[in-house]
Amino acid sequence: MGDGMNQLPPDPTLEEIPAWRWLVRGKRLLKIAGILLLFLGGTLLVTLLYLKSRPLPPPDIPMTTKVYDIRGNLIDQLDRGEHRDPVQLGEVPRHLILATLAAEDQTFYDHFGLSLRGIARAALVNLREMRIVQGASTITQQLARNLYLTSDRTWSRKWKEAVLAVQLELHFSKDKILEMYLNEVYYGNGAYGIQRAAQTYFGKPAKRLTLGESAFLAGLPRGPKLYSPYTSMERAKRRQHAILDTMVRAGWITPSQAARAKAQPIALAPRPKPSPSKAPYFRDYIIQTAINRYGLRESELRGGGLRIYTTLDIKMQRQAEKAVKKYLGNKDGLQGALLAIDPKNGHIRAMVGGKDYQKSQYNRVFARRQPGSAFKPFLYLAALEKGFTPVTRLESKPTAFPYEGGIYRPANFRNQYAGRPITLREAIARSDNVYAVHTHFLIGRDRLMETARRLGFTSPLKPVPSLALGSIPVSPYEMTRAYAALAAGGVLTEPVAILRIEDAEGNTIAESRPDRRRVASEAETFVLTHLLRSVFESGGTGHRVKQIFPHPSAGKTGSTDWDGWLAGYTPDLAATVWVGYDRAKKLPHEEGRLAQMIWGTFMQRSLAGKSVRTFSVPDGVKGAYVDPETGHLATKRCPKVRWEYFVSGTEPKEYCPLHPSPEAEKKGGGSLWDWIRKWLPGL
Known part of the structure; x- marks a missing residue:
């Protein structure tokens, strides 16, 4: 037998042993699984890192913004529905x-x-x-x-x-x-x-x-x-x-x-009813101011959960709305506007842009209309700066004024003229147009335009003769700002509506900064204020106001065929009222007077209970008794005497020639002290 007959089969390899074969395969699977897990883990890690690095859009959870008045009372709430x-x-x-x-x-x-x-x-x-x-x-x-x-x-x-x-x-x-x-x-x-x-x-x-x-x-x-x-x-x-x-x-x-x-019983609260804004025109103005002045987006205002603290006084606002509604509510189509500002700091206290916000959201506080004679105080401030005094006399009669554009013939209301020289005080009280235009020509027509610009007017103005009579449209906002500067003694403060804005976390993101500048001397402004007080006295165009509002105040009425105005002030509050129709419809004189009734009612109710303050006399002003007929220092023989204020150096030096009093002349009298000594000889 050959050797091959006795040859044994070779020993099996480890891979050929079934149990071991499964073990080897298991190891391979584990390796593959490990690799897969590492791959998946790495992929997950990379994915998470990628997602972490990708910024999310800012969470847009609209939060209601709340608007508050000067005392923290809620005015309105802004949201996106x-x-x-x-x-x-x-x-x-x-x-x-x-x-x-x-x-x-x-x-x-x-x-x-x-x-x-x-x-x-x-x-x-x-x-x-x-x-x-x-x-x-x-x-x-x-x-x-x-x-x-x-x-x-x-x-x-x-x-x-x-x-x-x-x-x-x-x-x-x-x-x-x-x-x-x-x-x-x-x-x-x-x-x-x-x-x-x-x-x-x-x-x-x-x-x-x-x-x-x-x-x-x-x-x-x-x-x-x-x-x-x-x-x-x-x-x-x-x-x-x-x-x-x-x-x-x-x-x-x-x-x-x-x-x-x-x-526990479920005690539901009464279903809430939507409450209208307490000051809708002001609310709209706040939104525009926040957008235009502070750069906020409207979406942020209506959904950012902001707190907007404003200068509005809800009590004054309520009185303003009531006064407008009282006198205009039953006048079909007749509209009105009212703006009130604290002259000390420019804070807007009340704003009414129309008599019914639901019917018209147009804010007439910013509408340009002809101010008429309500514009004259700025002419007379310019005149005082050029040397006019309260006793400066000009003729009140029909007069033709030639200028480069032709002949200008101003007329007084209902063609009523004094037919004699009148003083600046009388011209203001009577609202004499001839006196105003004569003054306009005497001081130079550019002078009024320059003075109006100083006092904050931004409307297009031209030095035409009729500018003295308020023929060029301006807004109640501009008028109130300028009158507030007069009330503040010649200091113009830009009106302020927003004190500060806080975000949802209470951080201040916007805040008002006072913008104040002197635009006229304190002395000349005071003299003008004293003159404007005669508008509310007997014989003045605004004498009806005195019956409603007896506080010391100064102001000026204004009327055109389409507009009725009253702008005025106390030491604590300046306000302007305009009435008229939105479209070209003439305004009857009786309806134009409603501006005076609204102004007087608003001022009386807004300042009720507050201490009565008068305008304090500043340095650079001198008072003297004068004879209103001649404008000279009064004597004891003058039948009429008036205490008048002058910018120091412009007061009269001579005694009344029509009623001479040698005794007074010898004393060099004419001052308040002289009159006291006259009545108390022992001094």
């Missing part, structure tokens, strides 16, 4: 947080934005139906959807929602996400966010909610209409009970606490 008041998580009770978690996401603090268990359950249902019929949204996913997406039931939307939820978890803490959710979610009946929901349903802030009330509100977001207590209180209570039971099972409250909360 979603009335929402911001609240911080630390300001709400713990049982409200737990009730919310029980209702929406019990594992909120354990997941990373997605609930795997919920996803698996929902996926099975959706695959069976071959469409999305069930969601597994966590609180984070709900927030992502509400902030950035729509509520469409599509696979692409769910994928985007999941990605955004992870991003939210990467960028914000759990507490911040929950806070945003509580501020964003809709609770029905116009209540966006938990703070507004607490006010809407229970008339209290969220921090004062009881356990029962918290569970009740926590049940609403799942179906604001379905669980609305106004639709079905029984259904809303069942939802509340289910949430309380969930809280018991989670160990967050005891059964006895749940029982007491279930037994």
